[in-house]
Amino acid sequence: EMAVSLSLQSLGLVLLAAILLQTIAVAVSFVYFNRVLSTMQETFSRSSVSCLINANLRSDVENSSEEKKGDPCWQVTQQLHHHLEKTMADRFQKEISTAMRNEMTGAEPSRTSGVRGVPLPKVAAHVTGVVSSTEPPTADGNDPLISRGYLGERIREWEGHRGLSFLENMELxxxxxxxxxxGLYYIYGQTYFRLPSSGEAEGGEEEAQLVQYIYKKMSSYTVPILLMKSSRSACWPRGPEPGLFSLHQAGTAFLQPADRLFVTVSNVSAMEMDGRASYFGAFLVG
Known part of the structure; x- marks a missing residue:
């Protein structure tokens, strides 16, 4: 019985020693392979960074010979080039598609005001001459300048809804x-004049002074403020055909809510109120 007991103890010690040796071998192998893997990763990272630093993407792509295709550096730069090219192509295609869609639908790119990313509301107006009227535009009479506060005769009849005219968030x-x-507004105006023939009377041709004014009227100030002025001298025609002349002007001005804009001319009775020739407008730009 003692012999059997000694045999069992010896067998247990052998098994324990074998397990211990196997554990040590696994631990040593794990440490060894872990170091080898770390060394390989570091070497690959350094080589990849070196490829990116020293490589010329364009020349590498153009000179893609069979010898370079087996070079790891060439493969890295090739993949990077394709990725950048695809990203740029996708972005360019997206921008082109958006621009074409806006062009087809008539949409305008969103404008921004002082706050970045906040769209500027559409505020615009384009009013035209009243083409249906056979009478000349309504004038203010012969009131002196001191009683009116402005030069010229006011044009009180504009069309704001038909034909080429429109009103968007503005009133007429x-x-x-x-x-x-x-905000800052772009203001413009054009007036068209038809001067009748003076005939063949003696005394030579007479000159007519054609002047166009654009005024701003503020609620806090009683006298209108002249924003811009355009003028020209025109000779009365002597032939059978009338003389045709136009005045155009445009500019920017900072306006406040409740401000009013209006147009005056020097010869309102000679105006041709064709909507394509006489018009007036403004729109918000910033």
Whole structure:
């Protein structure tokens, strides 16, 4: 019985020693392979960075010979080049598609005001001459300048809804455009004149002074403020045909809510109120 007991103890010690040796071998192998893997990763990273630093992507792509295709550096730069090319092509295609869609639908790119990313509301107006009227535009009479506060004769009849005219977030009252929002506005106007023939009378040709004014009227100030002025001298025609002349002007001005814009001319009775020749407008730009 003692012999059997000794044999079992010896067998247990042998098995324990074998397990211990196997554990040590696994631990040593794990440490060894872990170091080898770390060394390989570091070497690959350094080589990849070196490829990116020293490589010329364009020349590498153009000179893609059979010898270079087996070079790891060439493969890295080739993959990077394709990735950059695909990213840029996708972005360019997206921008082109958006621009084409806006062009087809008539949409305008969003404008921004002082706050980045905040769209600027559409505020615009284009009013035209009243083509249906056979009478000359309504004038203010012969009131002196001191009682009116402005030069010329006011044009009180504009069309704001038909033909080429439109009003977007602006109102037209008595020939005046009402400003709804503070900001920088682009203001423009054109007036068209038809001067009748003076005949073959003696005394030579006479000159007519044609002047166009654009005024701003503020609620806090009683006298209108002259924003811009355009003028020219025209000779009265002597032949059978009338003389045709136009005045055009445009500019920018900072306007406040409730400001009013209106147009005056020196010879309102000679105006041709064709909507394509006589017009007036403004729109918010910033």
């Amino acid at each position: 009252r008595g020939g005046e455009l009402l400003v709804p929002r503070a």
